[in-house]
Amino acid sequence: MTQESAARRFVVAAIALAAAAAALVGLTLLAGASPIDALHALAEGSVGSRAALGETLARATALVLTAIAASLAFRAGVLNIGLEGQFLAGAVAAAAVGPLLSGAPFVARAGLLVASALAGALWVLPAAYLEARRGVPEVLSTILLNLIAAAAVSGLVRGALQDPRGDYPQSRALPDAVRLAPLVSGSRATAAIVAAIALALLVTLVVEATPLGLKLRATGLAPAAARAIGLPGARLRLLAFSASGALAGLAGGLEVLAVTGRLYDPFSAGAGYTGIAAALLGGSHPLAAAASAMLFAALGAGSSAMQRDTGVPGALATIVPGVLVLTVLAARARLTQKRA
Amino acid sequence: MSGFFAIALLLAAPLLLAATGELLLERAGSIQIGLEGTMLIGAFTAFAAARSGAGPHAALLAAACAGLLAGAAFAAFAVAGRADPILVGTAWNLVAAGGTAFSYRLLAGATGSVLEVKALPPFAFGLPAAALAAFFVPAVLEVFLTRTRPGLALVAAGDNPLALEATGGSVVAVRTAASVAAGALGALGGALLVLTVSPTFVEGVTAGRGFLALALVVFARWKPLRLVPGALLVGGATALQYRLQAGGGTGIPYAVFLALPGLLALFALAAARGRGGAPKALGTPAP
Structure with missing residues (x-):
């Protein structure tokens, strides 16, 4: 997670873009579609119209937040692979408290989002406890907490949180007055994306330009050295871990508030995992991670249109981020070795 | 053997x-955190092979071959390439989940209908030979690691x-060879799911296994031999979950049963006290 020189970043980005382009063209050909038509549909479906751009921005909210959540944790040396579970915990909290809230919409929304962020932070605690007290690597415990969260969502929408009207496995819908309305008509984008971008800027500021951020980064880069100069490593890690969980929980809450209006099963299309990919692509720099998340959101929105128009399966939007990250990891490792 | 134990064994084998x-x-x-992905690749390969006319045993073999390639690819990045x-x-x-979903859609079309494949035939206790053989693989690994020269080099x-x-x-x-073997075993585990438990492929069929x-x-x-009781425990929990799901009305929230294998694994991690017994150079790049 070290910082890279500008020149090296440029080389890595160029290699990654070439690999992504090759993957895109190769997969469309494999699906028997014309790459030109498919890429045209992809572009049209992601940024080609007000509705398409709105779809991209609506998808970007969760991804930007999970991407900065991952960056924050990674920079402090916490391998939080559990963003998916923390995202789901936030969505569960939103679905649980949302229909109960009354009063001014502003107050209800604030209550819902605070509950979501808290739920996300709480979902981190078992992993943080096991890591600090029993030496269980957080990679493994957070992965299991993802499984448990997904199982809980599946059970809750058929049990305690099920909408009494109808037999569908889904929770009660939020009141229309509470849900976020589109910013402009004919678009799905809401104020949620503005909030996500503002948080991305805030996290960038904190991580890159404050004494606290410096301490977090020092703990991540050289734990032993950080301890030697008196930094409270365990507390800093816990802070980064729970802040990361809170951001992912907030992403889940905003997803319910701005996009879906309720919880259902399966709820997440892998926002937590794609957020990690965005963070890795951005070298764990929060702003670069947020930009990568926007790119993946555009890819997701565009690939739905592409599947509809050209028959190329939309799962392409999951493959390409994975290929990008693998390429970036390999290229960075190779360049580091060369220098050494 | 009662149905419950047969199902527990069947679920423990993959x-x-x-x-x-x-x-x-x-x-x-x-270390391969993407084992879930490798299992998915094995599951899909077995499914695709069976759909294109291969018998269940040939489908198992096809999955193992895909796993060898998957293990080699992982090693190219994480061992020879020295990426984290x-x-x-x-x-x-991500690549495996997306790749298998993509390929499945190409194979099945947009119909959304369930495509069944022929399951492995039962061999003894109502279980196929491959599922039973799975219980001997840890013992083979134990002997390999402790009694053979290549095993000692691996350790x-x-x-x-x-x-x-x-x-x-x-x-x-050595690590590349281990990754190739691990890929084959992971893919076989995934294939076993498709060829026994649910003879079809759906996206994410491995369900966190x-x-x-x-x-x-x-x-x-x-320690290889200690895997057997752990796998039986998680397999048993999953079998219990199926049984209670079918029976219903236990008063315990449904969500708890769904989460049972994951919860059990989390408690098992806590009980094992983290990294005790871990290889000393686990996760570090090759010199």
Whole structure:
């Protein structure tokens, strides 16, 4: 997670873009579609119209937040692979408290989002406890907490949180007055994306330009050295871990508030995992991670249109981020070795 | 044998194969967090082979071959390429989940109908031979690791890579070989799911079993034989979940049953006290 020189970043980005382009063209050909038509549909479906751009921005909210959540944790040396579970915990909290809230919409929304962020932070605690007290690597415990969260969502929408009207496995819908309305008509984008971008800027500021951020980064880069100069490593890690969980929980809450209006099963299309990919692509720099998340959101929105128009399966939007990250990891490792 | 135990064994077998492969790779010093993805690749390959006319045993073989390639690909990035294996594994899961979903859609079209394949025939106790054989694989690995020269080289690659290099061995070669074998075992685990438990493929059919297998390795403290009770426990919990799901009306929230295998694995991790018994060079790049 070290910082890279500008020149090296440029080389890595160029290699990654070439690999992504090759993957895109190769997969469309494999699906028997014309790459030109498919890429045209992809572009049209992601940024080609007000509705398409709105779809991209609506998808970007969760991804930007999970991407900065991952960056924050990674920079402090916490391998939080559990963003998916923390995202789901936030969505569960939103679905649980949302229909109960009354009063001014502003107050209800604030209550819902605070509950979501808290739920996300709480979902981190078992992993943080096991890591600090029993030496269980957080990679493994957070992965299991993802499984448990997904199982809980599946059970809750058929049990305690099920909408009494109808037999569908889904929770009660939020009141229309509470849900976020589109910013402009004919678009799905809401104020949620503005909030996500503002948080991305805030996290960038904190991580890159404050004494606290410096301490977090020092703990991540050289734990032993950080301890030697008196930094409270365990507390800093816990802070980064729970802040990361809170951001992912907030992403889940905003997803319910701005996009879906309720919880259902399966709820997440892998926002937590794609957020990690965005963070890795951005070298764990929060702003670069947020930009990568926007790119993946555009890819997701565009690939739905592409599947509809050209028959190329939309799962392409999951493959390409994975290929990008693998390429970036390999290229960075190779360049580091060369220098050494 | 009663139905419950047969189902518990059937559900433990894929876990056991995948976890044994992972244990082998981790003893060599690398780690594949993307085991879930490898299992998916095996499941899809077996399904695709069976759909294109292969018998269930040939489908199993096809999955093993896909797993060999998957293991070689992982090693190219995380062993020879020296990228962080944890991060490679995370991306690996995305590529495998997306890749199998993509391929499934190409194969099945947009119909959404369930495509069945022929299951493996029962051999004894109502279980297919491959599922029963899975219970002997950890013992084979135990003998390999403790009694054979290549096994000792593998353990050296995980505990003291520099010593292995000093005696003329190649850490990259040993870890690559381990990754290839682990890929085959993981893919076989995935294939076994499709060819026994649910004779069809759906997106994400492995349902987190690769992640449970990762936890089993820690629970077993990197000792192959200790995988068996762990796998039986998780398999039993899953079988119980199926049974109670069908029976219903137990008063315990449905969500708890769904989460039972994951909860059990989390408690097992806590009980194993983290990294006790872990290979000393686990996750570090080859010298």
